[in-house]
Amino acid sequence: MRMILRILNVCVVVSLVVAAAYVYEIKFESTLRAERVAKMGGDIRRERDAIAALRAEWATLDNPARIQGLVRRHLPLRPAEATQYDQLDRLPERPPVIVQPPPVDAIAAVINSPDFNPLTGSVLSQTERR
Amino acid sequence: MSAIEANAPNVAAVPAVVSAEPWRRRAMRTLLYGNVDRNAKARARVGLAILAFAAVYTVIAARLVMFAVAPESHFVRRGVVRDAVATARPDILDRDGLILATDVRAPSLFAEPRKIIDVDEATELLTAVLPDLDATELRERLASKRGFVWLKREITPKQRQEIYRLGLPGVGFLAENKRVYPNSAEVSHLIGHVNIDNQGIAGMEKWVDGHGLQALHLAGLATDRLQKPIELAVDLRVQHALRDELIFAATKYKVKAAAGLVSDVNTGEIVAMVSLPDYDPNNPKQANDPTRINRLTTGVFELGSTFKALTIAMALDAGKITLNSSFDARVPLRYGRFAIHDYHAQHRVLTVPEIFTYSSNIGTARIALAMGVEHHKWFLRKMGQLDRLRTELPESAEPLVPKRWGELNTVTIAFGHGLSVAPLQAVEGINALVNGGLLIPPTFLKRTAEEARALATQVVKPSTSDKMRYLMRLNAEKGSARQADVPGYYVGGKTGTSEKVVNGRYSKTKVLNTFTAILPADKPRYQLLIMLDEPQALPETHGFTTSGWNAVPTAGKVIARIAPMLGVLPRFDLPPADQLILAKVRQ
Numbered sequence A: 001m002r003m004i005l006r007i008l009n010v011c012v013v014v015s016l017v018v019a020a021a022y023v024y025e026i027k028f029e030s031t032l033r034a035e036r037v038a039k040m041g042g043d044i045r046r047e048r049d050a051i052a053a054l055r056a057e058w059a060t061l062d063n064p065a066r067i068q069g070l071v072r073r074h075l076p077l078r079p080a081e082a083t084q085y086d087q088l089d090r091l092p093e094r095p096p097v098i099v100q101p102p103p104v105d106a107i108a109a110v111i112n113s114p115d116f117n118p119l120t121g122s123v124l125s126q127t128e129r130r
Numbered sequence B: 001m002s003a004i005e006a007n008a009p010n011v012a013a014v015p016a017v018v019s020a021e022p023w024r025r026r027a028m029r030t031l032l033y034g035n036v037d038r039n040a041k042a043r044a045r046v047g048l049a050i051l052a053f054a055a056v057y058t059v060i061a062a063r064l065v066m067f068a069v070a071p072e073s074h075f076v077r078r079g080v081v082r083d084a085v086a087t088a089r090p091d092i093l094d095r096d097g098l099i100l101a102t103d104v105r106a107p108s109l110f111a112e113p114r115k116i117i118d119v120d121e122a123t124e125l126l127t128a129v130l131p132d133l134d135a136t137e138l139r140e141r142l143a144s145k146r147g148f149v150w151l152k153r154e155i156t157p158k159q160r161q162e163i164y165r166l167g168l169p170g171v172g173f174l175a176e177n178k179r180v181y182p183n184s185a186e187v188s189h190l191i192g193h194v195n196i197d198n199q200g201i202a203g204m205e206k207w208v209d210g211h212g213l214q215a216l217h218l219a220g221l222a223t224d225r226l227q228k229p230i231e232l233a234v235d236l237r238v239q240h241a242l243r244d245e246l247i248f249a250a251t252k253y254k255v256k257a258a259a260g261l262v263s264d265v266n267t268g269e270i271v272a273m274v275s276l277p278d279y280d281p282n283n284p285k286q287a288n289d290p291t292r293i294n295r296l297t298t299g300v301f302e303l304g305s306t307f308k309a310l311t312i313a314m315a316l317d318a319g320k321i322t323l324n325s326s327f328d329a330r331v332p333l334r335y336g337r338f339a340i341h342d343y344h345a346q347h348r349v350l351t352v353p354e355i356f357t358y359s360s361n362i363g364t365a366r367i368a369l370a371m372g373v374e375h376h377k378w379f380l381r382k383m384g385q386l387d388r389l390r391t392e393l394p395e396s397a398e399p400l401v402p403k404r405w406g407e408l409n410t411v412t413i414a415f416g417h418g419l420s421v422a423p424l425q426a427v428e429g430i431n432a433l434v435n436g437g438l439l440i441p442p443t444f445l446k447r448t449a450e451e452a453r454a455l456a457t458q459v460v461k462p463s464t465s466d467k468m469r470y471l472m473r474l475n476a477e478k479g480s481a482r483q484a485d486v487p488g489y490y491v492g493g494k495t496g497t498s499e500k501v502v503n504g505r506y507s508k509t510k511v512l513n514t515f516t517a518i519l520p521a522d523k524p525r526y527q528l529l530i531m532l533d534e535p536q537a538l539p540e541t542h543g544f545t546t547s548g549w550n551a552v553p554t555a556g557k558v559i560a561r562i563a564p565m566l567g568v569l570p571r572f573d574l575p576p577a578d579q580l581i582l583a584k585v586r587q
Helices: A002-061 A064-074 A106-112 B002-013 B023-033 B038-069 B119-129 B135-143 B157-166 B184-191 B203-219 B236-252 B284-288 B306-318 B352-357 B361-371 B373-382 B407-414 B423-434 B449-455 B462-477 B547-565 B577-586
Strands: B081-083 B099-111 B149-152 B171-180 B257-264 B270-276 B326-328 B333-335 B338-340 B349-351 B492-502 B505-519 B526-533
Touching: A002 B099, A064 B236, B099 B157, B099 B184, B119 B135, B119 B157, B135 B149, B157 B171, B184 B203, B184 B236, B184 B270, B236 B257, B236 B270, B236 B526, B236 B547, B257 B423, B306 B352, B306 B361, B306 B373, B306 B407, B306 B423, B306 B462, B306 B492, B306 B505, B326 B352, B326 B361, B333 B361, B333 B407, B338 B361, B338 B407, B349 B352, B352 B361, B352 B462, B361 B373, B361 B407, B373 B407, B423 B462, B423 B505, B423 B526, B462 B492, B462 B505, B462 B577, B492 B547, B505 B547, B526 B547
Parallel strands: B081 B171
Antiparallel strands: B099 B149, B099 B171, B257 B270, B257 B526, B326 B349, B333 B338, B492 B505, B505 B526
8 A cells, every 4th residue: 555655656756747847848938939929020020111111212212203303304205195195996907917938848748748659779669579 | 823823722722632741751841842732733833834835836826827917028128119109000092002101110219217317418418419409408308207208209220329329228219100201292282291199180191090090099009000001092193293284384374373183073083183382291390381271172262264164054954045045245234333244255145155165254144144043042052062062181161152142143153253162162063064963072082983973963964964065175176275175185174264352352463263174075084173373474375364375275284194194095086066065965
């Protein structure tokens, strides 16, 4: 009876130590992860702020008044007139192709024909073999 | 302690149970420890130990619960730059998604005066980095007993770094959202601006606050920038083209003020709205200048001949006149001691289209008199010209309606004098005249044609609308709007030149010119309003200051630029208005 109690005691003590170690491990891990989450949250926010700042800068650079000033200074462009616009369906038909198709190779045509039966000097024709 | 006291009566109650030890020892113990039972004492000690441990474990458990409830309390305070209170605002975009207003982060400098050790040293060091800080005021603030004071809002990252390096205790930074308007003055009146705490105080920014954002701020939920952006109906490119041409016209004709508005006839959306002089929303101090008000919504004006369109539409819609009716304009119309003259006097009997194209005051006045005062009033009220027009913009103005409206008032209001309305109101009315007769409340937000139809009220018959389109187009072919007839866009329009009241009398030299254009006139999609305040006569206008010489050519230039952006396809070789529009009416 005493022996059993003693073994039980030892078991409980061991399991207690294991449990404590396990809990510590989990706690440690979770702390690390929480810190990582917080850091990433900070990173994401910083990135978003940076994106917002860049978007604002882009919009400033893309401002029509600025583009117009640049165009007037550097390019010979003028505003398009009404006559320069048209609709796609009013485009004329595509003109017929006037380029001739490539000429047929006369020799290749003869060779490729199914009843091509060449006679050469070294090889006897089928009639001569018989 | 209480456990021992609780056990004490037990000890006294059972003294005689255990007495197996020899008396000498017993006497000895009694001398040493007093006459107390040993077992009872041991039990009390164990009880005390149990209690102490229980207390310790309770404290540990409670602390664990506290950690679980506030898990990351020690992460928040770690960063140097902390988040400011909820001030994030949603982005505002134009109809194509271009940014009109957005938030960027800027650090702000604050101090906690109670934590500052040496006020003089801190003042000296801070003014060295931020020279625009007032030293005496700064010292006063730092010496105060308050827990928190702002020192400077929105400093640069470089200044932040320098102050950080000073290593002053009790001085810190908060990252605040700062509103920026990348297009500066381009959309100023429409979009409004915010105050230093990022709260909207004018224009659409104020509307945003009134529609849920303020509640979010109060709940502290609006710190995130992931709020849904707000899409306006305005088209930034059209807005720019309109503003560019208006600035050009303003310098050319040396006007006091200029304004322009493009609205979608079928949805009531306002695609562009410019009122010069305007201001830069990034620097909203200029907005307090009374000459920089938004003339289109906040100002009321006598719009002159533009109102003739309403008068003629009223008579056509009632069936009292037709396009072939004629009115006597041979002599000025005498009313009491007043005489109504024509500017382009023809001295003959004019038909209704002629009254419109020659802009005859006499003819329009006779038409209005034929309809009667009550009908005139009823019609203008139905067209929304007599009541304050409210839009999303917080600024609006009440029209100046004569208190006692007699026949003389009807005579003058018929050609646009004696009734002052906000120009946006007139735009709403003219839209209804040309879009098939639907009065649609104007909006600065995106709206589909179906939504607009659900909000609309039928105010004139579709056939009246067709006739008005014809008259407007005729005016661009033969009348005062010829200079706005940009080839390909089939423009129609009505000019208006109204004399301004100076010292209680109508001035001959100071005029307010308007021009209302519709394009394309056979099936209108957009209306353009141009308004020039006190344009000066130039050699190329041959000394004239009427609308046809300044507002109309300006509108022509604007139309040539904005029509392609608005997707209005140019069509050439269209027949004149009598064949294209009038034939449809006669069928």
